[in-house]
Amino acid sequence: MTDPQRDCVIAGGGPAGMMLGYLLARAGLEVTVLEKHPDFLRDFRGDTVHPSTITLLGELGLREKFLALPVTRLSTLDAVIEDERLTLVDFGALRAPDNFLVLAPQWDLLNFLAHEAQALPGFDLRMDTEATDLLHDRPRPGESDDDAAVLGVRVRAAAGEHEIRARLTVAADGRSSTLRAAAGLIPVETGVPIDVLWFSLPQPSDPGAPTLGHLSSAGMVLTIDRGDTYQSGLIIRKGGFRDLQHDGLPAFRARLVRAAPKLLEVVHTLTDWEQIKLLTVQINRLPRWHRPGFIAIGDAAHAMSPMFGVGVNYAIQDAVALANAISAELRQGVVTEQTLAAVQTRRQRPVKLMQSIQARGHKVIARSTEGRRVVPRAGARLLRLSSPVLRRITARVIGVGLLPEHVRTPAEPGPRERIVKRG
Numbered sequence: 001m002t003d004p005q006r007d008c009v010i011a012g013g014g015p016a017g018m019m020l021g022y023l024l025a026r027a028g029l030e031v032t033v034l035e036k037h038p039d040f041l042r043d044f045r046g047d048t049v050h051p052s053t054i055t056l057l058g059e060l061g062l063r064e065k066f067l068a069l070p071v072t073r074l075s076t077l078d079a080v081i082e083d084e085r086l087t088l089v090d091f092g093a094l095r096a097p098d099n100f101l102v103l104a105p106q107w108d109l110l111n112f113l114a115h116e117a118q119a120l121p122g123f124d125l126r127m128d129t130e131a132t133d134l135l136h137d138r139p140r141p142g143e144s145d146d147d148a149a150v151l152g153v154r155v156r157a158a159a160g161e162h163e164i165r166a167r168l169t170v171a172a173d174g175r176s177s178t179l180r181a182a183a184g185l186i187p188v189e190t191g192v193p194i195d196v197l198w199f200s201l202p203q204p205s206d207p208g209a210p211t212l213g214h215l216s217s218a219g220m221v222l223t224i225d226r227g228d229t230y231q232s233g234l235i236i237r238k239g240g241f242r243d244l245q246h247d248g249l250p251a252f253r254a255r256l257v258r259a260a261p262k263l264l265e266v267v268h269t270l271t272d273w274e275q276i277k278l279l280t281v282q283i284n285r286l287p288r289w290h291r292p293g294f295i296a297i298g299d300a301a302h303a304m305s306p307m308f309g310v311g312v313n314y315a316i317q318d319a320v321a322l323a324n325a326i327s328a329e330l331r332q333g334v335v336t337e338q339t340l341a342a343v344q345t346r347r348q349r350p351v352k353l354m355q356s357i358q359a360r361g362h363k364v365i366a367r368s369t370e371g372r373r374v375v376p377r378a379g380a381r382l383l384r385l386s387s388p389v390l391r392r393i394t395a396r397v398i399g400v401g402l403l404p405e406h407v408r409t410p411a412e413p414g415p416r417e418r419i420v421k422r423g
Ligand SMILES: Cc1cc2nc3c(=O)[nH]c(=O)nc-3n(C[C@H](O)[C@H](O)[C@H](O)COP(=O)(O)OP(=O)(O)OC[C@H]3O[C@@H](n4cnc5c(N)ncnc54)[C@H](O)[C@@H]3O)c2cc1C
Pocket: 011, 012, 013, 014, 015, 016, 017, 034, 035, 036, 037, 043, 044, 045, 046, 047, 048, 129, 130, 131, 132, 172, 173, 174, 175, 177, 178, 179, 278, 279, 297, 298, 299, 300, 304, 305, 306, 308, 309, 310, 311, 312, 313, 315
């Protein structure tokens, strides 16, 4: 069975795929988003919505509606480093009104985008539907299989397997992308010395001021304020989870308390390793994001470290850059490979910069997993002295980033109105 041809088919209903689907449908195009899960509910995904994304929501007229959801706003990110409390990022230094960060469960953001997109006539979201392979044109004489144009995707759904043909196919299917592999694109990995264990803890009776994390020679523990609970993370050396499990939960709990003493009252709630989820931290990037009729964006093109919580925002920025570049061409019926290459060129600059900052940050953090001071004494003094300047720089680099994207796609009438107008 084959569906009628769409302007665009997107594999993956994460931040990149949902934002791209919304933008293209808003531009009057016919777009299908495929999400392999039946819902968006997954624990410990990137839950940080940065100022740059809030600005984009504003440009789409969705800012106030989104902020009306039960979200947490933070204007600074504070950490306790070697027993000293420091403000590392001051989003308040950014231009108002988008001078804060929002913590919102990722499924709230995705449900919100899905709800808004479903009001647009060209938008078609298929949950519980997995993209399993690409449909290729036959290679022309002299072309290799890899150069043959991509014509759409093969999908598996409850009703069975079928094909969806589209003028452009987008892999937004995350860090283990099936479609990226089907396109023969292989990411280049940057070595990462750490992994993260995520778990939830109740807040102690006297939690004190919100603190992003505790970092010292005793370890690094994240304590992200989620109302009554902390989304907590322990940074461990890469591949070290098995050893921790071998040492047992009492040793794990003691390690948390050594690094973040305020957790003493609540660590007893960790009674089973099932409560603890391993995030294998990765930094990678595709040397080439595209093929004729195909492009990868978001984590499928570049897995980001969770450091600074930028993954969601970079995925969304990719979606905006892609929509800006292709909407007019898609309306004409074809997207050229030069246009896709230009999207890669544009987006890989901020991605590379952020990934190199993250890689340097990993080296500092990794010391905490080896029982070493993370910041030498002289460095701590410097950090304190340069703090106000540093906070402004970090707010700009983390909250806004290099080359922030802006919505350039106008809201167009939907596909049905378009046909009537043309006719
Ligand atoms: C455990 C964990 C914790 C994280 N913590 C943070 C954090 O604290 N801060 C942060 O910024 N980032 C974090 N990240 C990274 C962040 O979630 C990602 O950078 C961001 O979500 C990337 O968005 P995306 O849309 O590119 O991909 P994803 O969010 O990975 O979305 C891809 C979507 O595609 C779907 N999918 C996959 N394969 C298929 C297929 N074949 N067909 C159809 N659908 C498919 C998946 O179900 C998923 O919904 C974390 C990631 C993980 C895994």
